[in-house]
Amino acid sequence: MSHDTLPRRADYRFAERLRVRWAEVDMQKIVFNAHYLMYLDTAIAGYWRALALPYQDSMHALGGDLYVRKATLEYHASACYDDQVEVGIRCQRVGNSSMLLRGAVFRDGVLLVHGDLVYVFADPASQTSRPVPPLLREVLEGFERGEPMIELPVGDWGELGASAGPVRHAVFTQEQGIDAALDHDGLDADALHVVARNRLGMVLGTGRLLTLAPGVGKIGRMAVIAAMRGSQVGRRMLHALIDAARLRGLHEVRLHAQASAVGFYMRTGFVAHGTPFEEAGIEHLEMVRRLSTQA
Numbered sequence: 001m002s003h004d005t006l007p008r009r010a011d012y013r014f015a016e017r018l019r020v021r022w023a024e025v026d027m028q029k030i031v032f033n034a035h036y037l038m039y040l041d042t043a044i045a046g047y048w049r050a051l052a053l054p055y056q057d058s059m060h061a062l063g064g065d066l067y068v069r070k071a072t073l074e075y076h077a078s079a080c081y082d083d084q085v086e087v088g089i090r091c092q093r094v095g096n097s098s099m100l101l102r103g104a105v106f107r108d109g110v111l112l113v114h115g116d117l118v119y120v121f122a123d124p125a126s127q128t129s130r131p132v133p134p135l136l137r138e139v140l141e142g143f144e145r146g147e148p149m150i151e152l153p154v155g156d157w158g159e160l161g162a163s164a165g166p167v168r169h170a171v172f173t174q175e176q177g178i179d180a181a182l183d184h185d186g187l188d189a190d191a192l193h194v195v196a197r198n199r200l201g202m203v204l205g206t207g208r209l210l211t212l213a214p215g216v217g218k219i220g221r222m223a224v225i226a227a228m229r230g231s232q233v234g235r236r237m238l239h240a241l242i243d244a245a246r247l248r249g250l251h252e253v254r255l256h257a258q259a260s261a262v263g264f265y266m267r268t269g270f271v272a273h274g275t276p277f278e279e280a281g282i283e284h285l286e287m288v289r290r291l292s293t294q295a
Helices: 035-050 055-062 134-144 157-175 233-247 259-266
Strands: 014-019 065-075 084-094 098-107 110-122 192-198 203-213 216-224 252-258 277-279 282-290
Touching: 014 035, 035 055, 035 065, 035 084, 035 098, 035 110, 084 134, 157 192, 157 203, 157 216, 192 233, 203 233, 216 233, 233 252, 233 259, 252 259, 259 282
Parallel strands: 216 252
Antiparallel strands: 014 084, 065 110, 084 098, 098 110, 192 203, 203 216, 252 282, 277 282
């Protein structure tokens, strides 16, 4: 897509869906012009999740941060209260110390606004520019080429425990207040584990698969770090464990879903079984998915 060509929805691998709120509409009954920059900024946060990069931790690991150098917008049509819009973001170019992100706002595929945001990678203390790290460049360019952003190794606790353990501690013990003794139930050595790692080597999530009885497995200890929830990390880990269950010849997998995650598991083919119950002080629901011999 050249700079002179108006963007199309198909030009963007990533887009964030937003709904126009009452507070964003001005006296002309259309979205106030400055809010479109907020829409782009909101979508950029989603873009980093699509890159599998939890922003703050990633910038710390890369030894810098990103600062806006220039922002330009061009207006074509207006969004109105309660409209549903898609905000596309793509990395158009990575220079020596800067990058150009191109964004566009669409309603039903029709272009409303588009613009450019130039970011400079810089030292967070002095705010002086630094070269864009090669790893960050590879992630940005790889995503736009359609390459996978995470790897999903599956293995035993000896292989993956050092990666899985800290994520479980952060999510279950520190965030949810679950007693660490309940997490360490002595079954990890008998389980098959999966972890999700991004291209910086950061662990984003984990889960495990136990065999309960001939043909029946149980998926559990599913945990995704807070910054990556709402991305595809949890879904991809779940599918990796389901594929592993099929390879083991299992015909059914069960899990205990926290009440807040029931909808997520339903969307991946699990159905409720029984009534809600309390586990570790949190409401759960048993869910079951029958497995075919084919994925």
